Amino acid sequence: MAVSKMSKLTLIAQQGHSEQILSAIQGFQGVEIRDLFQQTVSNEWVEKYFNEVDPLPSQDTLAKIDQQLEQITHAIRFVEHHGSSREKGLHLKRQHATLRSLEGNFDEAALLSELESIQELERLFSEANAKQQELQTQESLLQKWQALDFLPKEYSLHSTKCFLGTADASIWDSFEQQLKNEQIHYEIIYSDDHIVNFVLLYLRAVQGTVQELVRQFSIVAFIYNRVQLPKAELTRIQRENLELVEEQKRLAQLIGQKKIVIEELETAEEVLLARKNRWLIHNHFIKDDKVFLIQGWLETETYNDFESFMGNLIGKENLYLEIEEPTDIEINEEIPTKLKNNAIVKPFEMLTEMYSLPKYHEVDPTPWFMPFYFVFFGMMVADAGYGALMLIATTIALRSILPRGMERFMHFFQILAVPTILWGLIYNSFFGFSLGYKPILSTSEDVISILILSIIFGVIQIFIGLGLAAKENIKAKNYLGAISDGFAWQGIMVGAIVGGLGKMILNSQPLFLIGVTLAVVSALMIVFTPMLQAKSKIKGLATGAYNLYGITSYIGDLVSYTRLMALGISGGSIAAAFNMLVGYMPPIARFSVGILLMVALHGLNIFLSLLSAYVHGARLQYVEFFGKFYEGGGRAFRPLKTEEKYVNIKQEK
Template sequence: MAVSKMSKLTLIAPQGYSEKILSTVQGFQGVEIRDLFQQTVSNAWVADYFNEVEPLASQTELTKIEDQLKAISEAIQFIERHGSSKEKSFHLKRRQEALKVLEETFDETDFLAELINIQDLEKNFLKTEKKRQTLQEEESLLQKWQSLDFVPKNYSLYSTNFFLGSSDPEAWERVEHQMKKQQIYYEVIHSDDQTIHFGLLYLREKNELVQELIRQFSINAFRYDLPILPKEKLAEIQQASLELIEQQKLLTRLIGQKKVMIEKLELAEEILLAKKNRWLIYHRFIKNERVFLLQGWIETEMFETLKVFLAESVDLTNFYIEIEEPSDFEIEEEIPTKLKNNRFVRPFEMLTEMYSLPKYHEVDPTPWFMPFYFVFFGMMVADAGYGALMLVVTTITLRTLLPRGMERFMQFFQILAVPTMLWGLIYNSFFGFSFNYQPLLSTSNDVISILILSVIFGVIQIFIGLGLAASEKIKVKNYLGAISDGFAWQGILTGTIVGGLGKIVMHSQAFFTVGVVLASFSALLIVITPMIQSKSKLQGLASGAYNLYGITGYIGDLVSYTRLMALGISGGSIAAAFNMLVSYMPPIARFSVGILLMVILHGLNIFLSLLSAYVHGARLQYVEFFGKFYEGGGRAFRPLKTEEKYVNIKQEK
């Protein structure tokens, strides 16, 4: 249970095997590819032996893959949005599969042909839709002029002229008044709340007068150049619209039939995403007309497994592979961190990752804080009913195949359901109700006992944190630092506890004296140690005194652990208050609206309790525990792998 031991991997093969090897390494999902063209001490040999080799350009191929991925996404979206609702969509069900099997069963030619077919359907559908919209707009306009009983294009008289236009209803009264006043014949063809559509017939000698009226009242002219009446054109449009509707219905059925292809499109997307990830690292390895060479980081214990895995795809005689210990420079500047814990601790790694991964040579804090987080979370939620519900939901969810991140998240809460139930039994709380037995700790009568227990848990965790701080100092042979940063503070805590117990609980002067002497001696060590380490004794004394002033921070740390008591009691009290509220209802309301109210209120309380326990539990680890010994700053191990958007990739022999 620590940071995995890593080795530097070197693989050399004829360039013809490069694609197969890369695909196999990606399916293995346990090798992080190094950038051989990065200017570091570890890559100095590249310039000596491969000075003519340039990083491989991959932008063209990447662009091609990204275009295909975009086309797949658009095709799936189009099929689901416009396909017939009578057809059922067949999405790719998450499953475990080897990458080799996926790529061997993938027929790119068939996929591209099907994708083009779908794109053609989309083009035809959108073209038809655009025609329909155009006809609808034209129909909407002509419906307002269908009462026009002559064809303007065929109208031609020497003495008279005509005008078709539209006016705002507010201005129409004034327009109408002027028409009557000037003895201009007009006829309203269509009117609604927004526009008045009309026609004018007037002598040519009044043309300037009409034009002035058009400008004065901002009248919009309507130009109709078709050789048939508007109502006849309207009939043609309506007939064409009906034909387009039938055509669109046919296309909708054809698109709906493509819903069975969604599964294949999603599988193609998974494979293309895998190819994209391979192309993203093409600039990191060496490849010329003769040789393919890559380096990477791998867990030392996984090396033999990788050799067997590669041998299944490429004969061992066709490549050379070895591992070596990382150099000091690589440990300090380059090597990634991969945590290694058992299946009970592994879900808690996400809390470490949220804060910061340890450096390669640093202790992994996950197994050290896991028992405390386990206890603290249960103590803050502390309801057997809530815990049982968590256990049932997470167990049922985990029976299905989930994305790896979601699977770890569910496992995290499945484990935490156990302490939640245990503390619920200790407090005698089941969805806020109490069973007929005397609880080990009562949230109403034993508040002080729970408070003291919370602080005791805090003292134990801080004590372990200081021990880890001393251990880390000893690891780098900084023995004085181990005393001042670890053992001395443990001495102060131990002395304070012994002295307090001797004075308050045991009423023993001897215990009190031992505690005071131990605490005083430890405090003296904190002050003196920096003086020994520093060239300037005065500066060392000041540094030691400042370090000792940090004891006030320990008081604040211990007070922080009282939230274990506060949150546990508040959550149970709120649940009990909800139950009491419903119990006051009449029997009919209690077993109708009351049930719904209980579900809503307890659902809200569960959410808030879990959120509070998750956040405050993490806060106690990050501030009170990590602050004593943990630095972090490690770089995450990022192996060449697939996206696993739809399929969980497994190593299959």
């Protein structure tokens, strides 16, 4: 239960085995590849021995993979949105598989052929849609001119002219009056609340007058040059539109039949994402026409498995493998952090990651805060019914194959369901109802006892945090720091507790004096220890005095733990209030609307209780506990892996 010990791996092979080796490393999922061409520590030998080797260009290959991934995503979306609903297709069901099995079944030629087939269907579908939109536009226009029973060009003679136009309905009356005044013949073809379509027949002698009226009233001219009347054209367009509808139905059926390949497309996408991840690190290692050399970080205890795995796959005679201990510079500047905990503690690593991973040489806080978070969460939710519901829901969810992050999240809340049930039994609360026995702690009668218990939990956690601070200082051989940052503060806490017991509970003056003496001596150690460490004794004394002033923050820290009492009582009280509210309803309403109301209200209370416990439990760790000993700032271990978008890749060994 600590930070995993890491070693630096060096692998050398013939250039011809490079892709097979990279695929095997990705399937092993336990090696983080170092970038040998960056100016990081311990890479001087690269410039010395391989100064003529340039990082491999991989942009063309990456662009090709990105294009294929985009085509797959677009194809899946197109088939889902435009395929016939009568055709059924399923997405790839999440499963466990090895990368080798996925890539072994991948047929790139078949993928490209399938994508071309879908693209051709999309082209035909788009052309049919565009043609339909064009026809619908023409149909909408001709419907407003279908009453026109002559072709305008037949009436445009040497002495007369014909004009077709559209006027705004709001100015038509004024325009019509002007036409009558000028004795210009007109005929309304179509009108509604917005427009008026009309025809003018006039002598060429008054063409100037007509043009002036058209300009004055902003008339929009309509040119009709077709060989058939609008009504005949409209009939033809409607017939073509019906034919297009049938063509779209046929294409939708063909597109729907492609739903059966969605699983294959998603499998191909998983493989291509794995290839992309490999190509993203193609400029991190050395590769020329003869040699392939790669370096990375792996857990020391996994090296034997890795060596056997690579030897069986590539052949031991084709590989040179070596591991070495990280140097001090590498530990301080480069080495990644990987946490190692048992199955119970492991889900709680997500809280450490949210804050900051420990540095390689630093203590992993996860196993130290996990028991406290376990107790605190249950104490803040504290309802056996809510806990049982959590346990059932997470257990059912974990029976299926979930994405890694979701799986860890479900394990996290499955574990936390246990203290929620236990504290619910202690408080005698089951969905806000009493279980019919006298509670060990009553949220209405034992508020002070619960408050004191909350502070006791806080004292214990802070005491352990100070012990860890002392331990870290001793590990760094900073013995005076162990006293001033850890042991002395523990002494003040112990002295205060002993003195308080002697004065207020046991009425023992000697015990009171022992506690006071221990607290005073510890306080003096906090003040004077920095003087021994500092070159300037005055500055050291000032630093010590300032550190002792920090005792006020410890009071604030202990007060923070009272939220354990407050949230536990408030959640149970709200649940009981909901039950009382429904209980006041008439019997008919109670067993109809009341049931729905209970589900909604308790659902809201569960959500708020879990959210509050999650957030405030984390805050107690981050502020009150981590602040005593933990620095963080480690870099996460990022092995060469797959995206696992659809498939959980099993680690190959």
